[in-house]
Amino acid sequence: RALLALATHTRTTGQGEASRPLYARARSAFEQAGDQAGVARVIFALAELERARFNNELARAGFQEAAAIFDTHNLWREEAQALLGLADSERRLGQIVAADTVLSRARAIFEIFNDREGLRAADQARAELGTYVDENDQERLRLAENINYADQGGNRMLEALGHLGLGRLEVLAGHPVLARRALTEARLIFAEMKLQI
Secondary structure, three states, X not given: OHHHHXXXXXXXXXXXXXXXXXXXHHHHHHHHHOOHHHHHHHHHHHHXXXXXXXXXXXXXXXXXXXXXXXXXXXXXXXXXXXXXXXXXXXXXXXXXXXXXXXXHHHHHHHHHOOOHHHHHHHHHHXXXXXXXXXXXXXXHHHHHHHHHHHHHHOOHHHHHHHHHHHHHHHHHHOOHHHHHHHHHHHHHHHHHOOOOO
16 A cells, blocks of 8 residues: 555656556555455556556556456445546547446446535536547548548559558547557558558
């Protein structure tokens, strides 16, 4: 617990990378003690670190894992906090329906415990969902249409360029997994054509 507190203090004072080895030591100690709830608290804290760095995929995975462990141990207040983080990660990744579903469970837990601060946070998060706009959607759709057109017409060069453009867009949009998928597809087509990017 002392290591977890020290790691969190280090993280919240702007030393995120320096906190990682401390979190690793804390997790190891909790695992040796057989304290799964403690492990979940470390996972949750690391997810917060990833969220602060806009590593949205890693944050989502961390919050999801922490929430599942908290749920297993009937630590519902902590589960609800992890669900708020999960919903925010889903929102950042453009998964609005998934985020709304997660928020519904978090809000229900806060209601059971009459947690007014939690309810306010859940309602604010839901309000943010209602105003969600991805300014990249139009360009994403245009590129997807180009890729589809090129695929149907057998134009491999145009298809590769479409995937390349989509990969660049997802990099700028902060979607590393989607970017990697599109760029890998572009690279495969260029390799097939014996071209290099």
